[in-house]
Amino acid sequence: MKNVWDCMVIGAGQSGLAVGYHLKKRGWNYWILEASSQAAGSWPRYYESLTLFSPAGFSSLPGLRFPGEPDRYPTRDEVITYLTHYAKHFELNVATNKKVTNITKEGKLFLVETESEKWAAKTVIAATGAFAHPYIPDLEGLHQFKGRILHSSEYKNTEEFEGKRVVVVGGGNSAVQIAYELAKVAHVTITTRRPLSFIPQTFFGKDLHFWLRVTGIDKASFAKHLGTRVSVLDTGIYRKAIADKKPELRTLFQAFYEEGVYWEDEHEPIDGVIFATGFRANVPYLQSLPQALDSEGGPIHEKGISSNIRGLGYVGLSGQRSLSSSTIRGVGRDAEYVIKRLTKEKESLGTLQGV
Known part of the structure; x- marks a missing residue:
């Protein structure tokens, strides 16, 4: 050299x-x-x-x-x-x-x-x-599950999931966007440890990012950890879709088994799980x-x-x-x-x- x-x-x-x-x-x-x-x-x-x-x-x-x-x-x-x-x-x-x-x-x-x-x-x-x-949490039974497992970074479109039973894990923008899209062609549940948190995309006719800039929050060092908090930017379509159960929302399942997942009160066969877990x-x-x-x-x-x-x-x-x-x-x-x-x-x- x-x-x-x-x-x-x-x-x-x-x-x-x-x-x-x-x-x-x-x-x-x-x-x-x-x-x-x-x-x-x-x-x-x-x-x-x-x-x-x-x-x-x-x-x-x-x-x-x-x-x-x-x-x-x-x-x-x-x-x-x-x-x-x-x-x-x-x-x-x-x-x-x-x-x-x-x-x-x-x-x-x-x-x-x-x-x-x-x-x-x-x-x-x-x-x-x-x-x-990509990060996929090592949930109980994950390696026993025989269905499709992928991270949101591997997801491309709805094609391979049409008519399938799918669970999306995560509570951020990507999780909700993917679940919303898939719910048009599949039976989809979005599952999280904590309740979903929504932030309006617009305030007083201006996008949230306008207000972040004019207030200085976007550049401020004190606000740097806000980006690690899971919230969903929403014009209203996602909140309504979840209210209509398209997709449905449930608390995170307890574990996997070979054919599916254990919810709190039942076990259910599923075809695949998408981890939108960052x-x-x-x-x-x-x-x-x-x-x-x-x-x-x-x-x-x-x-x-x-x-x-x-x-x-x-x-x-x-x-x-x-x-x-x-x-x-x-x-x-x-x-x-x-x-x-x-x-x-x-x-x-x-x-x-x-x-």
């Missing part, structure tokens, strides 16, 4: 692209390494009917407005198109089909390994975010860095700056600095902050050569 890069960015989704924008703006030498074949992060793997929970006018990365009517809610495919266009528009240094397998430190430099290469860098920003490592931080490539991760594999950091590893930063983590940290509207602010904090580390290394 002869080249030493100022920064290696892991992941070319919304977080990595926002980082790339600010790195290029500051004249850093960098690469964004993306495991897949396009600069769109996890979006191509989401279900087909997914729409952004924020309007287009509140869903832009830095420097480039999301196109179209600002009050509409962009579809999954529109987001993919926007992200890939963003990378090309700013001519960001994205290397696709480069899955990072391990990161270590040799002296003061990071060594970033893919399956066939090694890259040397003064700093590293992990931008694989919080939406690429994600965990997706940073397995940092396991070789001592004290970078906690016992559960999550980053140890303060506002996106590693607490123990100099030169290591994060963008795209839930609650990283604000309520919007893991969203398309918020990653740009966090990217700028992290890069400013890492600048001193980069400059202190001067013109170090590769190893």
Whole structure:
């Protein structure tokens, strides 16, 4: 390795692209390494009917407005198109089909390994975010169940579930959206540990995100943990659908058995279960860095700056600095902050050569 890069960015989704924008703006030498074949992060793997929970006018990365009517809610495919266009528009240094397998430190430099290469860098920003490592709770009997089990990140459309008996586990936006869609073609129950909580999508004719912005809550550090509370943004259609039992709502079942689930007062055969139970931080490539991760594999950091590893930063983590940290509207602010904090580390290394 002869080249030493100022920064290696892991992941070319919304977080990595926002980082790339600010790195290029500051004249850093960098690469964004993306495991897949396009600069769109996890979006191509989401279900087909997914729409952004924020309007287009509140869903832009830095420097480039999301196109179209600002009050509409962009579809999954529109987001993919926007992200890939963003990378090309700013001519960001994205290397696709480069899955990072391990990161270590040799002296003061990071060594970033893919399956066939090694890259040397003064700093590293992990931008694989919080939406690429699905979490499925280990409920009693799960491994005995013979029906279909999948995470919401694997769900694509209703086709394979038509006429089936399906249980959706979870109480957030994705769980309710999927259950609502499936209830049109299948017998569906959405099941949660706690009662569903609904938040109106609009107040006084304005989308919730308008009020989050004008009040400053969207950027405020005190509100960063609000994003971890499970609530459903609703124009009224979901609350009504559940009142009509399409889908029906029940408290989480007690356990699985081979053919189905045990409810509190009965057992019932089911065909499949969809877990809309969220994600965990997706940073397995940092396991070789001592004290970078906690016992559960999550980053140890303060506002996106590693607490123990100099030169290591994060963008795209839930609650990283604000309520919007893991969203398309918020990653740009966090990217700028992290890069400013890492600048001193980069400059202190001067013109170090590769190893």
